[in-house]
Amino acid sequence: MKGALLVNLGSPNSTSVKDVKNYLDEFLMDKRVIDIPYLIRAFVVKGIILNTRPKKSAEAYKKIWWPEGSPLIVLSERLHKKVQENSDIPIELAMRYGNPSIKSGIQKLADKGVTEILLLPLYPQFAMATTETIVVLANKIVKKHFPHIKITDVPAFYNQPDYIAVLSNSIQKHLAETKPDHLLFSYHGVPERHIKKSDVTKSHCKIDGSCCKTPSDAHEFCYRHQCYQTTKNVAKFLNLKEGTYSTSFQSRLGREPWLQPYTDQTIDDFAKNGVKNLAVVTPAFVSDCLETLEEIGMEAKHSFEENGGEHFSTIPCLNDNDDWANTVSNWINNWNTK
Structure with a gap:
């Protein structure tokens, strides 16, 4: 059985300094985001950045936070809902950092009997710190926890x-x-x-x-x-x-x-x-x-x-634009019929 996983960047769970700090820790300690040796990265991130930046970032998040939560998460959920309505196979949503995690998204698909996943990073252009880190982590999780599942990833779609x-x-x-x-x-x-x-x-x-x-x-x-x-x-x-x-x-x-x-x-x-x-x-x-x-x-x-x-x-970004949701659905449906 086939299924699809939409993956976006992610967001803190709330605008509290603690949640923002946890989010930045996961994000900035990714070796494809700050690509320097681990010990130096840990010193820079945990010893310097996380002692100063979370408070400032939390204030910035408060300026744009919606009653429903993080705009990025809310908009991704709305897109997910529309894409699912236009598709016959199970589709889940995950974030590279924060929640819902990629592992939880794959688990939900596995629980529905999915054995082949179309991984769709929601980034038009390829970059180490976006598309690549999603694909690498998803494959690592599958290899360790879901060896029976096959993953096919959607390449950068900037020129589609x-x-x-x-x-x-x-x-x-x-x-x-x-x-x-x-x-x-x-x-x-x-x-x-x-x-x-x-x-x-x-x-x-x-x-x-x-x-x-x-x-x-x-x-x-x-x-x-x-x-x-x-x-x-x-x-x-x-x-x-x-x-x-x-x-x-x-x-x-x-x-x-x-x-x-x-x-x-x-x-x-x-x-x-x-x-x-x-x-x-x-x-x-x-x-x-x-x-x-x-x-x-x-x-x-x-x-x-x-x-x-x-x-x-x-x-505005494409967000949950109907034409964009239909485009994503078409990509998934075309893959499903191959």
Whole structure:
């Protein structure tokens, strides 16, 4: 019997400092998120970050928390419900960090008699700290606890025509309403070293502005290429004029080089250079979360207006958009009929 498991990032159980600290501990101690030797990682995370960041993060979560709970969890649950309604096989929802766990999701499917699982990481672009860590953990859990279950994972879907169509249509609806001077595609950032680590050719990725445009096997696992390609595909679908849109990367941590240009600096520069009406879309996420609602929707908006901008709007993620739910259902149903 077949089944599917949708997996998103995750969220703290509540906005309490204790719950946020537990969540950050699990998240930041993942060796694919902070990819440094364990002892150094433990010192940095447990000895420094967890002694300062949880309180600040808890305050940020309080700004965006819904009565029903974490927006990311609530929106993922709504998507899950719609996808299940359009599918004939069992579908469960899990989070890479926090609850519900990947193990619990697999257990629920196993309890229903599922022996073959389609694993669908809810990330359009591949990255070590997103898609890869989900696939690796899920396979590890299956090998240890569910050896009779077979897992098939859905690769990054950044260039799937049906995904691009759904994303583009959601953006177009917003553009028609707000008529911005410029559209910024803001993707979650990663350290530059992650790009080079994911390079299967070990030589193609140089992050020099040209390698992402040169055909290579490396692109299958290159987050940077896939982000720029997402922007390119949407711009083509919507027939956006050159110069009216651009790409940037948000949420950097630490002092080492992360993917550039940085979103916060880019938004401030737009305001200082006369852009009055700016719209921001965040296509690295399919569900609105702390990074979209607070970092972009609140902090970036405030900074834009402080620097001379007049109208700042954020385009919602796909969330539980009916067309998006139908697209996910179709992927699952097509796999089920093979």
